[in-house]
Amino acid sequence: MASFLEKKKTAAQIVANARGEEKVSAQELLAGVFDDFLELHGDRLSADDAAIIGGVAHFEGKPVTVILTNKGKSAQERLRTHFGCPEPAGYRKSLRLIKQAEKFKRPVVTFINTAGAYPGQSAEENGQGEAIARNLLEISSVKVPVIAVIYGEGGSGGALALACGDSVWMFENSMYSVLSPEGFAAILWKDSSRADEAAEVMQLTPEKLLQQKVIDGIIPESRSHKRLFRAVKKVLQQELEKYQKLSASALVEKRQQRFQRF
C-alpha cells in the first residue's frame, strides 16, 4: 500500500487500494487498537449478521462500544458476510448496541469498510431501508459520542448508517461516496467500464471530502500495522476526549450542526 508521503495518487488508485487485498481486516483492527473485546451478537428480532461485528471493549483502559463492518478473510466468511455488505439485521444489531452504550454512558467507535448495504431479496423483505433509516433517526440524538472511521470502502447509506455521529475520519486509502464508481458510470454514462473516470468526478477521496468538510480528518496508512494502529489510537484518543468533555445536550446540538450545514 502506498504511503501518505509518496506522490499523489489518482482517485482510481485510491479506490483500488481501498478495495485491495492488503487492507487491514476488522479482526486485526480489533486486536490492534483495543485492550480487550467481547463480541455481542444479535438484533433481538430475527438474526445475527456476520457482516457487522459489535461488542464491548476497553480503549486505553476505558469502556467503549465498538462496531465494525466485516468483509471476512476466508471464502466461506466472505459469502456469509456478502463481502462485507450488511443485512438489515446488522444495522439493527448496531443500533441496539449504540442504544446500550447510551444507557451505560460509554462512547461508541465504528469502523466502516463496506461497498454498501446488501442488495438482495431477503434484505428488501426484512426492511433494509427501514433499518438504515432508524439508525440515522436514533443516532441523531444519542447522548454519547459516536466516532466513525472509514477504513476501506464507505458505500452510500450502508456506510452513513454507521457514520452519522460526531466525528468521521478516513484512512488515507479509503473512499466515501453516494454510489460505487461502477454504478455511477453505469447510471450516468450507461458504461460501467468508465469507473476510473467516474472516481475522479465523484470526489470520493479523503482529501476532497476533507475539503468539503464531509469528514474531519485523514489517518495515514502505513505498511506497518503497528504504526497504523498507533495512528488510529492517537485519533480516537483525541476525538473521544474532545467529545466526552461536552454536556449531553451540547454534544447532540453539535452533531446536528455537523449535518445541518449540508
Place this chain on the structure above:
Amino acid sequence: MQLFNELKTLGHKHIKADKKANERVPSGIWLACPKCHQSFYHKDLGLYQVCPNCEYGFRITARERLAWLVDKFDEEDAELKTSDPLKFPNYAQKLDKARQNTGLNDSVLTGTAQIAEQTFALGIMDPDFIMGSMGTVTGEKITRLFKRATRKNLPVVIFTASGGARMQEGIFSLMQMAKISQAVQEHSQAGLLYITVLTDPTTGGVTASFAMQGDLILAEPRALVGFAGKRVIEQTTHQKVPNELQDAETVLDHGFIDAIIPRKEMKEKLAWLLKLHNEGNGVNG
C-alpha cells in the same frame, strides 16, 4: 445415591459400566451427554459438571452453582413460603420433597453476591425444584431482588432454568411474569445493568419475561432455550421439529443471545462485564 436421584429426576440417559469397572469403583456410573450422546465416567464432568466433548453444562442445583460462582454471598428471602393459593392436591408434599432436594424454599435462590470485588444482586434458578417452575414465591423473590438492587444501585445477574409456569399455582404463576417485568423496567430506567444467563432448560413464562429482558443475554453451550415445548409444537403443527431448534447456538443465530460462555469461563467473564459497567467513562452527564 444422590446422583441416581438426580439422573432420574432429570431424565438423563445412563448406562452402567461393565461389572469389573463397577467392582473397582463402587459408585462408578457412566453418563451419556444428552446433547452429543457420548458417554463419560461421572467424575470426568469435573467441578463444573460439563460434558468434556461438547461443553454442554449438565443441570445442577442452585447451591452447586453458587459454590463455584461467587466469592461471597448473603442469601435473602429464604423464609418465604407459598400459600398454595389453589389448595392444589398433593402440592404440599411435592413442595416438601423439592425443598429437601434443593435446600431452597422455592425455585430460585436470591441474595447479594460478590465476584472479584464486584457487588451485585444474584438470582439462581434451580432446575431440581419442580423443574424450576415459576411459582408465586419465585416471582416474589425475583421482584424483591430487583427492587433491592434498584434501591442500592446494584447490577442484577440471574441464571435462568425453568420448565415454565407452576401449574399448581395456576393464574397466580402467570401474573409473576408481569410483576417481575415491572421491577426489571424500574431497575433499567435507573440506568442499572441486568445480565441474564440462560441455562438448560430456559422455557415458557421465564423465557417470555425476565430471561429475555437482560441488557446482556448470555447462555451456556447447548442449553435448551425456547418458549413452547418441543412436544407441544409437534402436536400442534404435525411437523417434526429439528433437534437443534432450541439450542442456545441456534437462538444466537436468530438474534436473541449476545454470547455463549462455557461454564468454566463464566465467573471470569461476569467479573469482567460487571467491572466494565462499573468503571464509567465520566462522559456527557
